[in-house]
Amino acid sequence: MKKKAFLALLVSGTFFLTSCGEGKKDFSSYSKEEVSYCNSFVSEVTSGWNRVCNLNPIRISDHETTYPFDSDLIYASYPLQELDVPSIYDIEETMGSIFYRLHQEFDRHYDYFHDDGTKIQNLKVLNESYGTEKAVFVDKDLYNLLKISVELGVKSDNRFNIAIGELSAFWDDLISYNNNQMSYDDYIDPLLTNEKSKEAEKKLKKLQQEIPTAEELKDLLEFDDTLQTITFHQYKNVEKVSLTLGGIGKGYAVGKAAEALSAKKYDFGYISGASSSNVMLGKKKDHSPWTVGISSPFQADFDMGGYVTFDGYRVLSTSGDSAHMYFLPIEKNGKTTYIIRHHILNPSTGESENEYRKVTLFSSAISSEIMDALSTIMMNTKEEDLEEMFSYIRENYGDIEGIFQKNNEEETIAYYFVTKGLKDSFTINEQNTHFAEVKYYEF
Amino acid sequence: MNFKLKLAKIDIFIISILTVLSLVLGLFIYFVPKDSGKSVAIYIEGKMEYSLSLEEDQTLALHPGEYNKSTNTYPSLLGEMVIEIKDKSVRVEKEDSPLHVCSKQGWVSIPNFPVTCAPNYVVVVIESTDATNFDFVV
Known part of the structure; x- marks a missing residue:
């Protein structure tokens, strides 16, 4: 069984690697052949747990792939004997296809295509329609999630706001850049005084002015429930406003996968989206x-x-x-202290908070x-x-x-x-x- | 009927011995420091080939080739593999595989969270005898 499991993994991996280099560039569909099997004896050596992983990368360009939601997405259950091999494949395909599809819909960076060659109307397409007054038809999941997000933004008093796409990109760049520097002297941060940091400070101030509040976003996004379309209106004279589902998309996908697996009676395990979004589906089989x-x-x-x-x-x-952070050294009264710049942004200040x-x-x-x-x-x-x-x-x-x-x-x-x-x-x-x-x- | 319990000398002796033994065992359990018992187990093709101390910084180099444990050579390896233990954490520093899933996983310091190098048939896992085993960690 162990050998078979590994062979399945190797065969499926090889299939994927050989299939993506040529032919029609359609990477949108999730096929059974691409399902890999990452369970095997790992579980046997780790207290009898089954771990069904999502190892299917999504192709985003000729040379690049990414994992759905850039995360390890896992279904795990105990004890091992409760799942046979067909069930493991079933779980992997069930959750894998959901993660695969929703990643494509919620992605704001890349285009994806349906089997018939038409473009998936994802978040990127919606962001590109900003200010054009064009109503964009989107899939039901994206439509619903955007509605939920806008409502949460208002109810949370702008502590959560999906209109921070540009701000998020600004900090992502700084985090990546600073993590690649050998010395703090080369860091760029709005709080530092070197030339590049001053530019960053200017850019941050501009972005802070250009982000609509959650209340304003409610009026910018016009939902048509009958046609399932969204019109992304212009905000003041701001050239670009973009939406991001980074703070909610993975949770939605994990929830959908949990629903699907519960419906198939795999409700004795849990689903984990890189530990940030998790659902324990029910009681464990051993009742512990x-x-x-x-x-x-x-x-x-x-x-x-x-x-x-x-x-x-x-x-x-x-x-x-x-995760996704850097330490910023700050001199204060002759003493160096560090603040943590991280990816969870406060839409009201444009920066990350350090309360917890x-x-x-x-x-x-x-x-x-x-x-x-x-x-x-x-x-x-x-x-x-x-x-x-x-x-x-x-x-x-x-x-x-x-x-x-x-x-x-x-x-x-x-x-x-x-x-x-x-x-x-x-x-x-x-x-x-x-x-x-x-x-x-x-x- | 009226029974009167009468203890023979041997009974008193046995009871005393058992009492002393219980006390000694109790004190031993209470005072002996709890050993976290963490070790790094390295499984190759499903068989545990190494058990290394997590307390000791060290590296282990594995090589592809015909099976020979004394030279750390295993046929399932696709290339050189280096496993590093440092500061009570373990990682697969170097390996050959199509997606490099296990070396990308980075450092692990939690028991029962394996680093899986599936194409190489290698699993590295911190095993613990701790009473607390977590189903899940955040």
Whole structure:
């Protein structure tokens, strides 16, 4: 079986590699032949877990591929014996085809094509229609998700805003550039004083002026429910406004995959989208509770400071500063301190916030896409406003609990601020190498 | 009927021994430091070939060729593979495969989260005897 599994993987990998170099450049459809099988004996050596992975890259140009949502998307279940080989293929194809299709629809950078050669009306197409007054027909998933996103933007008081496409691109460039520098002297950042940094500061100020607020975006995007079209109107005299679904798209896809797998009775595992968007589909087959490790917020170490246990269905979303970031050294009173510039942006300030290192949210009632956006919203919510925010969400969306992580300046203590409802299910991991401390919120 | 429990000397002796043993065992469990017991297991073609300490910084070079454990040579490898352990983390630093999935995965320091080099038939995983095993980590 082990050999067969590997052969399947090798054969499918080889098929993909050989098939993409020639012929018609149509990479939009998801075919059975491209499904790979990444389970095999990995699970057998890791406590009997099945791990069904999404290893099918999407071709974005003649020379480049990417993974759906640039993430490892995994279905995992326990124990191993509960899934036979046909089921594993079924799971992989079911979730793989959803991730594949939705990535293409939500992508704002690349064009994709249907089997018949027509262009998929994705987010890129919609962004290109900005200011042209042309109504663009989009697929139902994209249509629905844009509506949800606009509404969340308004309800969150602009803490979440999909109109930050240009701002996001600005910070993406800085993060990539700075991560490739050997010395801090070569860094570019709006807070620094070198020539390039001054230009960056100017550009950031301009972008801050050009981003419509969530309230303004509501009027810029005209939805026609009958025709399923969207018209992206001009904002003031701004040359370019672009939408991004970076803070919600993967959550939506994970939610859709979870629905499809539950319908097929694979509801004893979980789906993980690179740990930021996750759905525990139901109870584990061995009836033991889910045990979720919450890693320490320190960059240098990935030890577990605590863990949460619970039973059954749960949506879990996390946002933090540990990925796609850089440390920016700042001189203050003769002392060098570091601030973290990361990819979770506050649309109101145009910059990333440092209120928390990481936010992890749990809910058994709120959908995966909304939870995805909520973890961004929480990262942009001051601690003194958290109680009000939780109360609003519980009233309007359903139950929600959270863990907010911080640390002291020396990075020797990891603080876990835990909401009331998790009091009995959160445990500090005594075997953690760092010192972790738990504090409980009153709400 | 009226029974009176009468303990023989041997009974008292056995009870005393058991009591002392329980106390010693209890104290041992309480005071002996808990060993996190983390090691890096390297599986090649499904068989555990190496178990390395996670506490010790080290590298292991594996080579393609006819099976010979003493020279770290394995037929399933597509090319040279280097596994590095540093600061209680492990990564596959170098390997040959079409997509380089496992070397791209980078450093791992969590038990039971494997680095999988499928085309090479190699899995690197931190194994732990810790009481707490996580189903999932965020």
